[in-house]
Amino acid sequence: MSGAFGGQVVLITGASSGIGAELARQCAAAGARVALAARDADALARVAEECRTHGGEALVVPTDVTVEAQCRAMVDRTVAHFGRLDMLVNNAGMSMSARFDEISDLSIFERLLRLNVLGSIWSTAFALPHLKQTRGRIVAISSLAGLTGVPKRSAYCASKHAMAGFFDALRVELRDSGVSVTVVYPGFVRSEINRRALAADGTPFGERAYLRQPREALETAACARQILRAAAGRKRDLIMTVQGKVGRILKWLTPGLVDRLAFNATASRQ
Template identity: 45%
Template sequence: MTSRTIWITGASSGIGEALAIRFAREGANLVLSARREDELKRVEARCLDAGLHADQVLVLPLDVTDWESLPGAVSRVTAQFGSIDLLINNAGVSQRSLCKDTDMSVYRKLMDVDVMGQIALTKAVLPDMLERGSGHIAVTASVAGKVGVPQRTGYCAAKHAVMGFFDALRAEVEDAGVHVSTIVPGFIRTSIAENALAADGSAFGQVDDDIAGGMDVDECAEVVVKGLNAKTREIPVGKGKEMAALWVKRIAPEMLFRLTKGRNG
């Protein structure tokens, strides 16, 4: 990835931040996007400490739900770096609430951030990649995009939609030279649970035991970067029992349903 331009959304924390640091060590040009500019500046400083020069990092605050701003953001990136070699759609929010308690505004926000925002930015970046006949688009999906569990009805719906969209996009564009990778994390030690939406849309504010015991985020980044460098189409990453669920879903879906229906977390 040396001297290649990589745009990471959701780069202010968690997997996005870990990927930024990992790619900085490879000498990539980085575009760091999220809503919190102060946190992006902190990540930028870490990237510079990892060996990048100031002109190799562009901090670009972005709300992926503001579709009208996306073409301008793409123009700013290409003005500085010329082209986008890899887009990592990593922005996202999770959920912790039962369906019967969840306000419809929560479902709308999950779909806007986790699905429509990823589609909108992808559509803004894709034409130039197709014209050049090269490029790579990745999205952070989830095991929740394959398996349904309690208190995640909206999140699972969104991640299932993400898996479907980007699988279909791959079928459209791979022969044109544009690669598409779906990243499928299990439990990774990040702040995803604390930042998840509760039934009323407020922050859940609690740590899940599963997340707390999950894979280290830097270890996750190593697995993802290896997969992206190899242009792997689907990149599962995790180390817990949730990863086995991906296989059980294929070979014994009824068994998986019995295992998941009683979970409360």
């Protein structure tokens, strides 16, 4: 992997914690120069220092990707500092947990679509001219919820399905450009995203029992390693778990069975 990223410039959104922070650390260890974007400047500074201890150069770029102008400024500052851009990782995101008929704050949908979808689209739009120059890589962190419906995650599923559709279309458009597009579909990962998920009233879900991560949840470091291997190989997509791969096939063959499995799995975690 060091051969793929050594000396390259990698811009990661949502880099203050979880998968994004771990991707930054592993990229730095592989010799990449990393630009770290998120809203929490103090958390970014801590991650940047960890990247430097791994031997990498790190730039902190406080950014709210729900604001188009800030996405442009994020890319501009990265290129101004490093002189180029080789990979964009669209990782910033938020989840939710509530039955649709119980949601009292419908702004949840706008908030998730703006962060998970528009934030990725805007970041990609401003990064693309630079990535074409370097024949670079785009990585989009979606979810298994972007492949099939998951109860109590309607807004999250909507955003991740939209994200997958956009990047699938973009991949085809960029076929002859030298820029690769890799869409990642993680399952359960031990990450801070669940604690920040929104409840029916639009407030963070916190540590409520429903969202406790299952035993089979993937560790963040292992998740990041898989993502970077897929990006290095310019893979079309990455489904991390056997269950996810089998579920994708079953949805084509017996969609009703997949619905029942999703319902039962959700019920068992309540």
